[in-house]
Amino acid sequence: MSVPEQQAHNPAPATAPETVHEAAEAPAPAAAEPVPALPDHPPTSLVPSASRWSRLSRGTVLAIGAGIGAAVVGACWAGLSLAGSAEETFSTDGTLTVNGIGSGLDSGDPCSGTDGYSDIDFGTQVSVTDAAGTLVAKGSLGLGKETELGCxxxxxxxxxxxxxKFYTVExxxxxxxxxxxxxLRAGGLAFTLGD
Structure with missing residues (x-):
């Protein structure tokens, strides 16, 4: 087979058509405006503000501290004064003798109220009221003991x-x-019931 025939049977490869790209025309650059110069320091809105304490003089800070300390001491003193007034309460003591009961018992034997005095016994309430009739304190009877006079x-x-001005003990x-x-403060009160 001759070369020309070979070429006839093998056609030349097709070449891609050339594309003509036209360069897009870029707009002409606008005249650049001048950029303002940056300040030597940042704006104050971006700078964290200094603590108020750091702006005060040392003497002022000490004076404020002394004032706060005095206020705390005063508050503690007032609290202790109020608590102290509650501690100024007082106590009293005494005896209640029911005459004529417990006959036949030896002296010092335990005894109780009998007959018309059955409400008088160990644990019976002793109340103290003030001049206005307000209950201000209460206690109770202890264990009864036989004496020469009674229980x-x-x-x-x-x-x-x-x-x-006065108190009523009942x-x-x-x-x-x-x-x-x-x-009442002196204590040693002695009350009797019965003949």
Whole structure:
């Protein structure tokens, strides 16, 4: 086969048509405006503000600290004063003797109220009221013991609020006996019931 025939059977490869690209025309650059110069320091809105304490003089800070300290000490003193007034309460003690009961018992034997005095016994309430009739403290009778006179019950009343002109001490519902504050503070009160 001759070369020309070979070429006739093998056509030349087709070439891609050439594409003509036209360069897009870029707009002409606008005249650049001048960029403002940056300040030597950043704007104050971007700078964290200094602490108020750091702006004060040392003497001012010390004066403020001393004022706060004095206020704290004053508050503590007032609190202790109020608490102290609650601690100024006082106590009293005494005995209640029910005459004529417990006959046949040896001296010092335990005893209780009998017959018309059955409400008088260990644990019976002793109340203290102030001049206005307000209950200010209460206690209770202790264990009764036989004496020569009858059955004697000791009692103690704590936390009596001071400041009343007089106080009334009452055991059970037996009627009260009036005492001054000094008499109550002295203690050693002796009450009797019965003949």
């Amino acid at each position: 004697e019950f000791p009692f103690t009343v704590d936390d009596i609020t001071p400041g009343s 055991v059970s519902h037996r009627g009260g006996l009036t005492q001054t504050e000094d008499e």
